[in-house]
Every structure is written in structure tokens, then in C-alpha cells.
Amino acid sequence: MTGMTNSMQTTAPQAQGHYGHDHFETVAVSNGEARDFIALLKPRVMSLVVFTALTGMVVAHGTIHPVLAFAALLAIAVGAGASGCLNMWYDADIDAVMSRTAKRPIPAGKIAPSEALAFGMTLSVGSVLFLGLVANWLAAGLLAFTIFFYAVIYSMWLKRWTPQNIVIGGAAGAFPPVIGQAAVTGSVTLDTVILFAIIFIWTPPHFWALALVKSGDYARAGVPMLPNVRGPDETRRQILLYTLLLAPVGVLPALTGFGGMLYLGVSVLTGAWMLLLALRVYRRREGGDATKACWSLFGFSIVYLFGLFAVLIVEHGFGLMMPVTGG
Amino acid sequence: MAKAERKTGKSQEYTEMDQAVAPPPVRDAQGLTEEDRRRRRSRSIALAVTLGLLVALFYVVTIAKLGPGVLDRPM
Numbered sequence: 001m002t003g004m005t006n007s008m009q010t011t012a013p014q015a016q017g018h019y020g021h022d023h024f025e026t027v028a029v030s031n032g033e034a035r036d037f038i039a040l041l042k043p044r045v046m047s048l049v050v051f052t053a054l055t056g057m058v059v060a061h062g063t064i065h066p067v068l069a070f071a072a073l074l075a076i077a078v079g080a081g082a083s084g085c086l087n088m089w090y091d092a093d094i095d096a097v098m099s100r101t102a103k104r105p106i107p108a109g110k111i112a113p114s115e116a117l118a119f120g121m122t123l124s125v126g127s128v129l130f131l132g133l134v135a136n137w138l139a140a141g142l143l144a145f146t147i148f149f150y151a152v153i154y155s156m157w158l159k160r161w162t163p164q165n166i167v168i169g170g171a172a173g174a175f176p177p178v179i180g181q182a183a184v185t186g187s188v189t190l191d192t193v194i195l196f197a198i199i200f201i202w203t204p205p206h207f208w209a210l211a212l213v214k215s216g217d218y219a220r221a222g223v224p225m226l227p228n229v230r231g232p233d234e235t236r237r238q239i240l241l242y243t244l245l246l247a248p249v250g251v252l253p254a255l256t257g258f259g260g261m262l263y264l265g266v267s268v269l270t271g272a273w274m275l276l277l278a279l280r281v282y283r284r285r286e287g288g289d290a291t292k293a294c295w296s297l298f299g300f301s302i303v304y305l306f307g308l309f310a311v312l313i314v315e316h317g318f319g320l321m322m323p324v325t326g327g
Numbered sequence: 328m329a330k331a332e333r334k335t336g337k338s339q340e341y342t343e344m345d346q347a348v349a350p351p352p353v354r355d356a357q358g359l360t361e362e363d364r365r366r367r368r369s370r371s372i373a374l375a376v377t378l379g380l381l382v383a384l385f386y387v388v389t390i391a392k393l394g395p396g397v398l399d400r401p402m
Contacts, residue, residue, distance in 0.1 A: 034373035
């Protein structure tokens, strides 16, 4: 690796001595530690992906060897991490100007962009191949599409082009339960399509609540988030509309039969609370109250999604399923 | 004398000059500092552990996919 010039290079003193002047071959030395590479994978996003993929596996009408289930989940998690890594590689320029992301490994100078790209690509290909060998090629294909969708469609195209970026791009985060079911049964059914829909509709109010608070950051980076393009009032209206849609969709699993009484209760109560918080965001538009309302909605939206999927795992995984519609 | 001067015999101004012209880090024959070597060591260890776990995982997954009869072979 000669002739490369970046801030992380060191100069071999023996080369300096040999050539006797400043223009000598330089050696590129990686600066990253293991934890920096792990940070590239967005571990918090990975945990959500694992959780939702596990839900897809648990609700699937089929069985899978526990070792193969673990291996499949690992492949899905690594695939999700790989797409996060590729996103960080591509977004290093805007990450550097946003306070929320300036300390990420690439803008912080800990990992070179080329390293991150190689790391992400290797994990992408490896995770897809591994999932295909462990489970089946439908699941692997869905994982490959998810990685492509997030890294290319969302990160390289939509994010910097349209305020509907996270609406469409949210599909990437909605695929894991579908992949989980495909890994078990080799097929996709209405059950996981509903789970897909829940995450898809959940994504806009979740991220727009954050964007309302961080609109300055996104403006500096030139990212066309809805608050910057259409204004905070329109964003609040859209958050409310999406949450009005989310609440009934969140109850669908109980109505279609793969969620039981426990799920019905939790989905109704948490859906109602989400609506209340979305209404607060809609009404409180100035000052500290507005910011607080946004953070409350953002924080509870995570609890909401985890709660719904956790209840499904409990019902299906621990035999606590009490059907809503007699039978 | 100020406390710093009593301890080190140096004035604060001299200490600041020290920091401004700090000696370059010591590099080995490959041009690596101690910090570079530490980071490379941590990466190498992480990679070794990961590869070992992958080998174990591949083995266990292969056994699981081959099924329960794989260990029962006529001699």
C-alpha cells in the first residue's frame, strides 16, 4: 500500500533513512480497534433486527433445529450490521457535520473509508452465503435484497434526495421478520407481511420525532428531512396521521389469529398511548414542551415496537397463546 | 517559588514550551508506535477469536444439518 496519503499513515524511518529525503514510500497503518469495527455495525440497530427476525421465526408455522435457528439469526444480524457499515461508509461526509454522528469511527478518523467498505462488503456477501447454506436461498435472497435496499436505495439515493426518504427506506428495517419466517418455512405468509407493515408504518413517526429535535443537524448536513423541507407543522401532522394508521395495524395480528388475547391487550393499550403522544407532538409546537413531547414519542415508539414483538414471542414461544377468535 | 517549580524545578512557561515541542513518538522498524502496535494486537486477537468461533459454528451447523445419524457409523 504505497503512495496513499491520509492522516492515518505513518512513515517508516528506515525508508526515510534509505531514500534520504521526504518523498518516500509510506505505509498505511490501520488505526481502528475491534470496538471501532463493531461500532460500524450499529449494534443497537442489530439488536432490533435480531429481535424482529426472531419474532418472525417464532410465529412461523414450522420447526427448525435450534442450532440452525441460531446460525440463521446470526447471519441476519451480521447482514444488518453490514448494511449499517456500508451506510456509515457512504454517509461519512454528512456524519462529520452532524453532532449526533460526528463521533462515528470514520468521521472520527479511527477507520479509513476503504477499510469500512471492505469490511461491509465482506460481511454482506458472507452473511448472505451463510444464510443460504444454513437455511434456504429464499431467506438469503431476502437478506441480500434488504442489504441492497438499505445501502444503495436508501443510503445512496433516497436519503439525500427526498423528504420521503425514511418512509420508503423504512422498508429495509421491516424485512427481518419476513426473513426470519422464510428461514424456517422457506416461504412468506400474511402473518409476517403484517409484521412488515407494522414496522413500515412505525418508521416515519419514530424517525420524524427525532428529526424534529435534530432538524438543525440535518440542515447542516443537507439531508432533506421532512421538518427541513416541509416545515415542523407539516411534520407533526404527518406523524399524527401515520400513528393513526399504526394503532389499528398494530392490532391486526390479534384479529388475524396469530396474536392472542395478551397481544390484543398490549397492542390496544400501547397503540392508544402512541396516539396520545403523537397528539401531544401535534399540539405542543413551541419551546421545551415541544421538544419534550418529541423525545417522549421517540422513546416510547421503541418500547411500543419491542413490546408488540416481545408479546408475540412470549405467546408463541412459551405456549401462552389464547386465541381472540374462539379456537 | 510556585508549587510546580518546587516540584520540578521548572517554570510553568518552560512546561508549556515542553508541550509545544514534544518529541515525536518512538517508532519501530516498521514505523509503528506503541499505540499502533497495541491497536494492531487488539485487532489480531479479535480476528483470531472470531475465526475460531466461526470454525466451531461451521462444525456444529454441519453436524446439525447432517442429522442425528451422522455420529452413528458402522466400524
